[in-house]
Amino acid sequence: MDRPRLLLRRELIASGWSDQELRKQRRAGELHRLGRGAYVAAPGAPPEFEARHALLAAVRDERHAADGVLSHVSAAALHGLSTWGLRFDRIHRTRDRRTGGRVGNGVHLHAAPLAPDEVDEVDGLLVTSVARTVVDLARTVGFDAAVAVADSALHKHLVDPDRLARAARRCAGWPGAPRARHVVAAADGGSGSVGESRSRLAILRAGLPAPILQWPVQGFGRVFEVDFAWPELCTVGEFDGLVKYGRLLRPGQDPAEVMVAEKLREDEVRDRGLRVVRWIWADIDQFDPVSERLCRAFAASPSGARWRR
Structure with a gap:
């Protein structure tokens, strides 16, 4: 794991720092105190x-x-x-x-x-x-x-x-x-985040069929993956977490650009005859509404008769 460097007071004092200088660096946000005699260099924010x-x-x-x-x-x-x-x-x-x-x-x-x-x-x-x-x-x-x-x-x-x-x-x-x-x-290594892991468990607890994880979809000249897929039921599911969009963000890119790109990506998925159901972190603990939306999507597929209510 990429961790900030640990700095011990005794080492800093031995190298010529004073306690007054350490306090000044802490007030300036250049040092973050972890515990007695231990600091981390953390400009602007703690680790x-x-x-x-x-x-x-x-x-x-x-x-x-x-x-x-x-x-x-x-x-x-x-x-x-x-x-x-x-x-x-x-x-x-x-x-x-x-x-x-x-x-x-x-x-x-x-x-x-x-x-x-x-x-x-x-x-x-x-x-x-x-x-x-x-x-x-x-x-x-x-x-x-x-x-x-x-x-x-x-x-x-x-x-x-x-x-x-x-x-x-x-x-x-x-x-x-x-x-x-x-x-x-x-356990399943196809889940790329905590939100996806918890979503997978919520799907199974709801009595829904087990999805394929990270299913590849052929877009216009490219292939991309969706979080969850039920190909035989023409349905895909996407967990929308803030961390997910953070991973998609390139240096200097406006977050709005990522949202637009994701919308275009969803359009390509729908153009393949697939229904898309999305949910967010708050939905995982109260999954019934998402489960109902998934069931409606399943029922709309040619092989989804058992999901019609």
């Missing part, structure tokens, strides 16, 4: 919360190095996985013991078997592997948040489905193991 947590993990690493390796949400932040819906109030570590876990002083220490191939190194810090991180979170956090983590690991090609499945089998008999297997079975 994103995931990066902040990863930096805090680095700050505390020396103090807690003997207490296992960074794990759970701390490892997810360092690996650059989704951290939607996860709490950042503690640094999480796991040590290779069956007992002796504890919570305190801003650190949650987990005790669990830890094989050598379940430990990686990220920026000089020992962390649980991507597969182990996904499974640990799948055992301990909400289902949707865990699926988003697993989807992001698969989407970024940081792990493959077989390795995730092996990691889930290793934790057989541990607390939350059945839930971890369920998460791994539900």
